[in-house]
Amino acid sequence: MSAITPDDVAHLARLARLELTADELDHYAAQLDVIVSSVARVSEVAADDVPPTSHPLPLVNVTRPDVARPGLGAADALAGAPAVEDDRFRVPRILDQD
Amino acid sequence: MSASTASTKPTSPVPFDEALTRYEPVLGLEVHVELGTESKMFCACPTAFGAEPNTQVCPVCLALPGTLPVINSIAVESIIRMGLALNCTIVEWCRMARKNYFYPDMPKNYQISQYDEPICVDGYLDVVVPLPDGEGTTTVRVGIERVHLEEDTGKLTHAGGATGRIHGADYSLVDYNRAGIPLVEIVTKPITDTGALAPAVAKAYVAELRDIMRGLGVSDVKMEEGSLRCDANVSLNRPGDEWGTRTETKNVNSLRSVERAVRSEIERQAGVLDAGGRITQETRHFHEDTGVTTPGRSKEQAEDYRYFPEPDLVPIAPDAAWVEQLRATIPEQPSIRRARLAQDWGIGAFEMESLVNAGVLQLVETSVEEGVEPDAARKWWAGELLRVANERGVEPQDLPVAPGDIKRVEELIAAGTINDKLARSVFDGIISGEGDADAVVAARGLTVVSDDSALLAAIEQALVDQPDVAEKIRGGKVAAAGAIVGAVMKATRGQADAGKVRTLLLDHLGVAEG
Numbered sequence: 001m002s003a004i005t006p007d008d009v010a011h012l013a014r015l016a017r018l019e020l021t022a023d024e025l026d027h028y029a030a031q032l033d034v035i036v037s038s039v040a041r042v043s044e045v046a047a048d049d050v051p052p053t054s055h056p057l058p059l060v061n062v063t064r065p066d067v068a069r070p071g072l073g074a075a076d077a078l079a080g081a082p083a084v085e086d087d088r089f090r091v092p093r094i095l096d097q098d
Numbered sequence: 099m100s101a102s103t104a105s106t107k108p109t110s111p112v113p114f115d116e117a118l119t120r121y122e123p124v125l126g127l128e129v130h131v132e133l134g135t136e137s138k139m140f141c142a143c144p145t146a147f148g149a150e151p152n153t154q155v156c157p158v159c160l161a162l163p164g165t166l167p168v169i170n171s172i173a174v175e176s177i178i179r180m181g182l183a184l185n186c187t188i189v190e191w192c193r194m195a196r197k198n199y200f201y202p203d204m205p206k207n208y209q210i211s212q213y214d215e216p217i218c219v220d221g222y223l224d225v226v227v228p229l230p231d232g233e234g235t236t237t238v239r240v241g242i243e244r245v246h247l248e249e250d251t252g253k254l255t256h257a258g259g260a261t262g263r264i265h266g267a268d269y270s271l272v273d274y275n276r277a278g279i280p281l282v283e284i285v286t287k288p289i290t291d292t293g294a295l296a297p298a299v300a301k302a303y304v305a306e307l308r309d310i311m312r313g314l315g316v317s318d319v320k321m322e323e324g325s326l327r328c329d330a331n332v333s334l335n336r337p338g339d340e341w342g343t344r345t346e347t348k349n350v351n352s353l354r355s356v357e358r359a360v361r362s363e364i365e366r367q368a369g370v371l372d373a374g375g376r377i378t379q380e381t382r383h384f385h386e387d388t389g390v391t392t393p394g395r396s397k398e399q400a401e402d403y404r405y406f407p408e409p410d411l412v413p414i415a416p417d418a419a420w421v422e423q424l425r426a427t428i429p430e431q432p433s434i435r436r437a438r439l440a441q442d443w444g445i446g447a448f449e450m451e452s453l454v455n456a457g458v459l460q461l462v463e464t465s466v467e468e469g470v471e472p473d474a475a476r477k478w479w480a481g482e483l484l485r486v487a488n489e490r491g492v493e494p495q496d497l498p499v500a501p502g503d504i505k506r507v508e509e510l511i512a513a514g515t516i517n518d519k520l521a522r523s524v525f526d527g528i529i530s531g532e533g534d535a536d537a538v539v540a541a542r543g544l545t546v547v548s549d550d551s552a553l554l555a556a557i558e559q560a561l562v563d564q565p566d567v568a569e570k571i572r573g574g575k576v577a578a579a580g581a582i583v584g585a586v587m588k589a590t591r592g593q594a595d596a597g598k599v600r601t602l603l604l605d606h607l608g609v610a611e612g
Contacts, residue, residue: 015402017200054193054407060415066135066172069142071156077274078152087151088255088271091202 003040004033109369111390114361115294117334117368123296124341125289125360126331127240129307131282132250132324133176134317138278139249140167140210147323151273159278161206166410169194173247173280174217175424176316178416180282181218181245183310183428191415192217194247194408202272203251211248211283213405217414218245223310225302226433227295235447238295240303241287252277282316288341296332296364301357304328308353309432321352328356332363334371342367343377347391349384359384363391439463443472456480458494461501468501474508475501482522486529503528506535519592520544546595550602553586553594557603560585571607579603 006025009032013020020028046052071077074087083090112120138145141158158165181188195213221242226235253276258268284307292299308319308326319326333344345367350359362384367377382391429435436459440450443466453459458479465475479494487494507524510516516524516539527538539545560582561568570578579600586599604611 015198015200015404054409055412057412059412060191062412063169063171063174064142066137066170067142068137068144071141071143071154071159074150074152077155077160085257085271088273089152089202091270091272093267093269094202094254094256 004029004036008032109366109373109375111362111365112368112372114365117364118294120336121334121364121368121371122290122293122337123360123364124333124335124344125286125292125296125300126344127286127289127300127303128329128331128346129284129304130250130327130329131180131284131307131311131317131319132326133173133280133282134315134325135170135172135176135280137170139170139173139247139280140278141165143278145279147325149275152275154275155277159205160274161204167210167408169411169414170280174414174416176280176314177217177245177247177282178421179314179424179428180284180311180316181221182421182425183314183431184218184221184223184242184245184284186218186221186242186245188218188416188421189215190418191215191413193413194411195405196408197248198404199402202270203254204277205252205274209249209251210408210411211405212246216244216246217416219243221245223303223306224431224433225299225306226437227298227302230294230298236295238289238292238299238302240289240299243285243287245282245284248281248283250276250279250281297357297360300328300330300360301353304356305353306431306433313429313432324351327351330356330360330363332360332367333377334364334367342371343379345377345380345382345391347382347384348394351386355384355386358389359391362389366391442466443476445472445476449476453480456484456494458484461494465501465504468505470501470504470508475504478504478507478525482525486525497529498531499525499528503535510535510539514595515539515545517546517592517595520546544593546593553590553599553602554606556586556589556594557582557599557606559589568607571603571609574609576604576609576611 006022006029009020009025009029013025078084078087078089081089135145137143138154138159141156143154143156143159146154158167178188192212192215194210195215196208197211197213198208200207223240223242224237225240227238228235252272252274255271255273256267257271286303289296289299289303304326308321311317311319311326317325321327328350330347330350331344332347333342335342345363347359347363350356363382370377378393381394383394384391430438436450436454439459440447450459453462453476456479461479461483462472462475465479466472483497483499484494487497490497503525507516507521510524511518511521520539523542523544524535524538527533527542528535532538532541563585564581567578567581571582582603583596583599586603587594587596
């Protein structure tokens, strides 16, 4: 039984703004299903007395003082950008036109 | 694109008062407050408003590989103080969460926020709402669902196309200076049973929040600079029915707009419902110029954000003793303080509002605490000192005038050493750095002329200059005395006591006070 369906992949692809063919949806559904079911095995060994954890370190309240430091200059910040205009990152059109 | 034609067919708005006869509004307000910290939420980049694009960015807030966030301690302190001021419970333990979405306003492709573990929960705020037609006020308790910590996003500019809007743009430009500035989101519980007061409640709530944040000193809360932003959720239902579908109106950038946006959305939704349509759950944009809302992008469902606990950060667990220390720093709620002071000073709501709007309430209060009479403190701060501050382009509190100066000036007036007119010159001297009130009086020679012979000489000269007036007074027309008093005041450059001049004049002419 496959837990991840091609429809699930299509939904995720839409959220990630990826365009996938029907073949690709099937292909990734199968791959993702292997990954998800492998990870799901953790729950087989996690007993009720093992709380879910989001961090391996038993720490809380790791903070820094509120002190500002100069960042990168605009030239360095934009150096790796594929497209730049007016010292801003230039990105493709966000919404398709109706 | 929409499958429903009923909800997209244009309908005419229903006039507000009429809409309220058929529908009950339910409000939910989400207010974002940019904290006034020196550095960003998770990195040390500066947070100044108005800097050149992409000059306040670093590998962390640009999401370059290999970087890790570290929480700003003052941001945590600030949000706890905000939660306490809003009567919230501060949780013992909570985590940040990743909100995943693909949009270029965040270079990480996620925003670090909080999801099911907000740091402050279940509070309330009592707001004073003016009733229509000046019929006094009513107090409405607005429940606070949650107050949580997150990071602000970058600023997009849509280029190309005709309108500068996202629709029809050819491409967009991104400035990440704002990305990562600490942001606090305050979410109300549904606000019901407000009826026609709903727009006024929304405005009063945001105004009170703004005053609270300012009093806490956690943010400069400037709506025009976006450091306080309001999203208004509005739905309508017929009395007795379940709540309707809500819309979320964004881009509400002034207190007046909060009121107008809620009002306009009630009128629009009533039109759609009257025509048998359905309200689409969507984000709408408010337009300052036309006062109406238009649809924005349809809202992704909450689960589409695929929230999960942020693995790059450890939990926040505020120490209970520390929270109690912070609780002791929370000032009295602004509306309660204003009501108390108005009563103490014997002034009405209108006078109080003018002090608040002039930005001198704190100065008046401090002066009164230092022993200045409330009327005198109000007179100087809301009058001459405010005028001088405006003239010099500074805030009143930045004038080098201490409460003690006002107290001393008032003593000098009471003693007859100076009058109100000379007092203005004394303040001018103090502000110009010529020393304290006594020093300015001495240096500028500002004492009232109280030497009777000097005043009499001036009176006689004035009578000679205006023989017709002198004749009238001698004939019993005491009202004409003003012209002679005025001439004497002018001759002494304002340094005489007008009442005393008048008495001397009438004595001199042997005329009784009419």
